[in-house]
Structures are given as C-alpha cells and as structure tokens.
Amino acid sequence: MKTGADLIIDTLYDLGATEVFGYPGGTIMPVYDALFRSLERGVPVKHYLTRHEQGAGFAAVGFARATGKTGVCLATSGPGATNLITALADAKLDSVPVVAITGQVPRPLMGTNAFQEVDVFGLSVASCKHSFQVMDQAELEDTIRQAFFIANDGRPGPVLIDIPKDVQMNTVVKQSPLSLPKRPEFMTNSSQFEQARDLISQSKKPMFYIGGGVDIAGGTDKLRELLNLTQIPAVTTLKGIGAVPKSYPHGMGMLGMHGGAGANLAVQEADLLIALGARFDDRVTGKLASFAPNARVLHIDVDNSEINKLRQVELAINCDLSTALPLLLNELTGFGDLATEKWQPWREACAQLKVENAWRYDFPHEGIYAPKLLNQLSEKLPDTAVVTCDVGQHQMWVAQHMRFESSKNHLSSGGAGTMGFGLPAAIGAKVSRPNDQVIAVCGDGSIMMNIQELGTIKRFNLGVKVLLIDNAKLGMVKQWQELFFDKRLSETDLSDNPEFITLAKAFDIPGQTITQANEVEAALDEFIAHDGPYFLHIKIDANDNVWPLVPPGAANQDMIGQDQKVG
C-alpha cells in the first residue's frame, strides 16, 4: 500500500520531474521520507537541498527558464511556505511554469493557529496562477497532474499545492479518476492573418517588438524565419533578449527605460509595431501616451487580458505564438521582394540610429568599467552559456552589453525585479543544463540576499561561476537618489560589505578580487576556464551609472545621459 507521500513522488517521477529543490520541515517530512526511499522504490527523484526556501523557489525558476520544463520546489508549512512566496510571485510575473508543494498542519489542527500553521493557500491567491489544497489522499495524483498542466497551459505560471501532513501519511486505498482539463483550442481564422499581412504590407516603417512570450511558446525558430523573410528591424524587451539572433543585421537591441538609444528612437519613429508575446510594460513604454506615437499596433499574445490593457491596438490575435507564427509566416511568404525594396529606406534609417548610438567602451577609466568587462565576457563565452542576473545596475549592464543566442540563456528577473534571484537561479540552470557554462552575474547588494546558496553550490559541486560586480552601493537606488532626490543618498551605502573572497573561501569556493582594468582579461580567462565553482569579485567605481535612462514619467525619446553612456 502506498502512502500519499509515496504517490506524490511516484507522480512527480511519472511527470518527468526527477530533479526537485527544497528544504524539509515538520509538515513535509512524509514527502522527504518518500524521497529518501524513492531510489529503492524505483522512482528516483533527486532532491537538491538549498539553504533557504527562497533559494529552492528561485532554483526551480532557473531550472524552468533554462529548459522550458516545469520547475518543482518543496517546503514545509508556515515560514517554509511563506519563504517560497517571493519566488512564486517572480514566476507569476515572468510566466514561468513552477509547481510548489508545501506541507500543511494535519487536517484536525487546521484553523487552530497550530505550530507553523499559515494559510499559505490563501496567501497564494495573489502570487500564483492557481493553487490547490488537497484534503483527500485519493485526489493527490489528479491534483498534481492538473497542477503541471495548468502551470504550462496558455501563459505559464506557478501553481501551489498545499498538502496537510496526515494526507501525506495516509494510505491511498483508491484514487479519484483523473480529470485533466482539455487544452483550449484557439479559434484563429485566416482573415486575421490576412489583416495582419495587409497591415504589414501597408506599413513603411514596421518594427518587431519581441517579448518573452516568443521563447516561452517555443516560437523562436519561426520568429527567425520571419525575420529572415521580411528583414524588418526588431527590438526586444528584457525577456525577449536572445530571441533575435546576434547575427541579425536589423536587430536593434533592448528598448525601454535602459534600452539602447537607437532602439528607443527607432520605435518612436515606427508606423507599425508588431508586438509578439510582449505586454507594453511600463519599463518598456515610458510615458504610455507618447510611446510609439505614430505606430499602429498588431498584437499577438496568448493572454487575452494583455490585449488592449495598456495600448489600444489596431489588430489583436489572441493566440499561442507557436500556432500564430507559422500562420503569419505562411501569410507573408512571397514578401521577399517587397521586403527588399519597400523597407530599405527604413532599414537604413534604423542602421543609422544604431551607428549614431552605438555602445562605446573607450572612455578613459582607471578602474574597471563594468559594461566593457561584461562585453568582453560575452565575447569569450560560447553561445550555449547561461547567464543569470540579480537586480540593479549590473542587471541592466548585462542586458545592454552582453549578447545572447537564446532567451533561455539570459535569466533575469524581469517583472518582479527580485534581488537575490541570480545565485539560486543559476543553481537551477546548472542542474538542468549540466554541460553548459552557467554564470551568475550578481550585484553586491543582491548577492547578500541569497549568499547562503554558495553552500548549495559547494554541496553538489555545481560548476556555477559567480561574477560579482561590487560598487559598495545599492547602485540603482543610489543612481535614482542622485538624479531624482537631490543626491540625498539614503541608506544605499554598503561600504561595510563583507570580504567576499573570504566568504567564498569559507564555502570552499576559490576566487579572486580584481580592481584594475589591466587585470580583467586574465581574470576572465581564469574564471571561464576554471573547472568547478569560482567566485570573481570585481570592484568598480561607485560613480558609474547606467545610461541611457528614461526618467519615470518621461517619453522614451527623452532619455537622459546619452552623452555619458561612455562612462
């Protein structure tokens, strides 16, 4: 006879979730006991013990984002479960398929303020795509299968399953029938794509606006065919980075608050935005009323609630991009000649904007200039390398100065902007892609939020490389204080940071600190070549800021600091 906990492990195994992240505790102990016995029972599920539940949550996110598979994390009730919530909220905002399983106090104790009882089921309402509380062991398998389905269906997102301890311990005598919902079919029709073709062919200045939804839908290959066919200029969001290949001559890079000036100015001139899996986020649009003021909008997205939410569109197609892109491609076949001739002046104008606003790295700089270093790192890495980020200035520098061949190789907390994301996300990425180079680019503020996960890296000897960009400040907040709060630097000084290399060595992870530009080349080579985890600590000038910047409430063409972008 199986227990509920055995059935949980069996179902995870059957669903292919053979690597999970978590942290044990009182009410999830039956599941951990079943994990312990999973190998001998012939359903091996490998568990990665993190040092904090938030680490487990972000590792699951990193695992999912680097592969497209479902990430799984486990935690106990009460504080264990609440520690997962930030990672789940992050997964919701970035549309990441994650299933979180939390223990709950036994059913007779529920609602009594029992030890480690928190209503995590209620807490999950705002942070998860869906959530379940399983009150009968007969429903466990069906619920877990539904959770995996929901996490991946349509716009992906996190699903929480809260399971009382006695439900885990009870013997499963019979099971409820499986009730997996049917995947809804999108009723697209050819007239929509004919209209899309007409919009595009009427346009003189079309621009692809690529969001994270393209990669999530598995649409990157078709997008690239579309780009090759039309040669239309393209900008990406933070999460869309990597969808447009590095070699595409009309790729304009990232747009938005810290986007490239060329990308932002080109979008402002466009007469048609072809928005694919993007959501007109405020960090992208700046002042909404002034965003791409001359453009009609063709919006294709799987989430109907994103359509016309912020920007009224000319034509909306509510459809999974894996379905829509082949149809659009089919509709545009034969565009080759038109594309070559009609849009050439527009392509040349975009190319000119790119040249005029190209990143420069020749600013005289005694210390280490992080954008240049990241650009050097990018040049040295293979196309298969995965880079995770924390949140802040270093995150924007990665987005601006590193180049990626796949959105699955650039894992950055976009919607939630969660500091502390990078290190545990790198753990998840490395577990899912053990043969690929995985680098966590962290800030000195962010890394301290989940620094304990160095212990996880060491425990499993994961070859995660940590590149710490240290300006002894909460740099992005400091930058805003300088610009918008009359230089009142309130609580952003971190000059009392720990000695990071000593800290890394305490976890038995080797590393070095560099402070001078002439040390960069050799340090990066050693960093990349080192077999196993490594910690490269880079001290930079705290006066270096991220440019350009669109001030809050300003239009994207009114970005500031362009003249300072070289230093």
Place this chain on the structure above:
Amino acid sequence: MSTQEANAGLAHISLICSQSSLLLERLLQTMRYRGFTVVNMNSMELSSEETEVNLLVKGQAKLTTLQKSLEALIEVQQCYLTEDQAKLATLIEIGLPSIYSPTQLSQPRTVAESA
C-alpha cells in the same frame, strides 16, 4: 441624481464557475487588483460541480481587462458582463439575482478580437 448617474461606472458580472474552496477569494482578489470594488454579490450552488456568482462592481479601470482576467482564471467557465443601464437598474431593484438565460450564459469566450 438620476438612476443613470448613480449607476455610472457600475457593471454586472455573471459567472459560472467550477467549485473551489478558494473561488470567492480569487474572484475578489482579481476585482480589487484590476481596480474594481464589489458593490453587491451573491453566489448560488448550481450542482456539486458548479457555482454561479453574480457581482455588481464599480470602478474606473478597463472592464474588458477585468473580464479577460476573470476568464483566465481556471475556475471560471463562463463570464457574462453588462454595463447596460436598464439591465443594471433592474438588477439592483430586484436584489441582484442572475437574469441571464442559459443561452446567454453559454456564449463563447472571446478568443480573438479586432479592435
């Protein structure tokens, strides 16, 4: 103040949902998050599987975004919304029961739109 003025910004939403212990919390959270307050509501169990929920909501945010967000919830099977002032007046007068016939309720979800 005329009835029409009093009802400005009001909308009635009728939902057929699958049963879930978190259903009402999720519906109310969605209303609040999308910028609406609930003026009145009732729910009625249709079967062991289904519940009908009727809500009168008020707010200045986009109703279409609210409607699409509700439709995206796993539990919501059908969603019918009206801002029609005459219907609203009737609904308020009779205490907000569902006034929609099954045929009206079963209209398909919006799967594509052209604006």
